[in-house]
Amino acid sequence: MIEINHLRKSFGEGDKKIVVLDDFNAKMEKGQITSIIGGSGSGKSTVLKHLIGAYTPDSGEIWIDGEEVSLLKGEAANSVRKKFGIMFQSGALFNSLTVEDNVALPMREHTELNESTIQIMVKMKLEMVGLRGAEHLKPAQLSGGMVKRIALARAIALDPKIVFYDEPSAGLDPISIGVIDKLIIDLSRKMGITSVVVTHEIPSAMRISDKIIMLFKGKIIASGSPDEIRNSDDPRVQQFIEGSPDGPIPFSKSQTDYGEELKGMIKV
């Protein structure tokens, strides 16, 4: 369904050049849930931004549903975009529209359905995420978990083949995380939707994924089923799973030596 070959991306120029993705390869199978995990700054969101066409890679290929998409522009890019839905980390609901209008927007813009059909469809999508009855609320009146569920309803409005999830469980309480996990699994299992989840919630990723890809500093350091990841003997993977503050992934993010930097600050 989705295949990424030798994806490379860097930002900045000259001395400030930072390689964010270095030779990223992955294959997401149809109907399966693939999670991309990694710490902050590991490049996992960058992968997602490439998949949705917000970034153009420096080199490499991205195949979605049998089509090379990394260089598409304009109408061609739009026809690919109709094949997938995306649930943003913040939800990215349109604050000026009601829940109903938010979910109905892709249908109103991309289909010829009449208004009463659209309203029935919206009700069905809201029932799928368990929020039927919230049609006339504004996004500002919803809780964090509800915003994500509405965002999911909007993402699946056009019955896409693929849904991308950007940090679906970030900032939610455990029960809301469980709800979102269940929704992701249901959509995948019952409707055959291919899911790509970018997350740093290890327990949640372990529960839902068919395959987990772990990124560290732009490189894949582990890839496989949840069990394979759990039993990995790579200390970096173990550190991430256990969440220990220090280990092969250092506690300090600073690039320079602490002693040298302090010495440099002494004015004679």
Added chain:
Amino acid sequence: MVRSFFGFIGRRGFEFVDTSADFFREISGLYYLTRSTLYCTFIEPLRGKPIKWRPVWTQMEEVGVKSSTIVFLVSFLIGVILAFQSAHQLSRLGALEFVGALVGVAILRELGPLMTALVMAGRVGAAFTAEMGTMKVSDEVLALETMALNPVKFLITPRFLALLIMLPCLTIMADLMGILGGFLIGTTTLGIDPVVYINNSLDAMVVKDVVTGLIKSVVFAVIIVMVGSYMAFIIEGGAEKVGQNTRTAVVVSMILVIIADLIFTSLFFFVF
């Protein structure tokens, strides 16, 4: 000494090149955004993608109807002030009854369109940048793009059409209010005979004054919408940037409005 002098010149030179490169990048960005807005607003509907009018009505109410009070107030007071100020000078020449002519022509040609545009740049241009900028930082613009919806068509076109229609309307009403302000002061405080005041005004004002004022206001509308939208769409980062760019949008569109006013005044009254 010499080396540091040339070093200074060199650094300044590079700084200048950098600033002017930035400047031309902004100009070309503004140009491309304007072009795609014009395309989405006027060409695409002809190719079978009709404009949805509901958001345009909403925006027309927002930018037009709700701005009318402040525009009326400002232009009325401008008329009053203009009458007071010119009366003093004109009475020294013994031409007090020409206050009406002066106020009328000044309002129709310049102050009506200009003051309306400046008020709208502050009220509406700032709102555009803040609103769309917030949408940009909260990923709503990206969400539109990933839904295969064109943010230009979806966000800018309704605002563009609304202001393009409403700014000339507001300008006409501002003209009337300004003239009314002058008339009230002229006939009461200054004691000019109403009939004389009206006759002198009508003699001095010609249709060209109104038409050029309206052409200007259309240009001002394009400037306000495009600068406001461009400043919103280039926002990267957070709330701080939204504030900064809103301020920049108001300042830049006010300056551009005045420059455009100068250009059009010289075109209309000194070239043609």
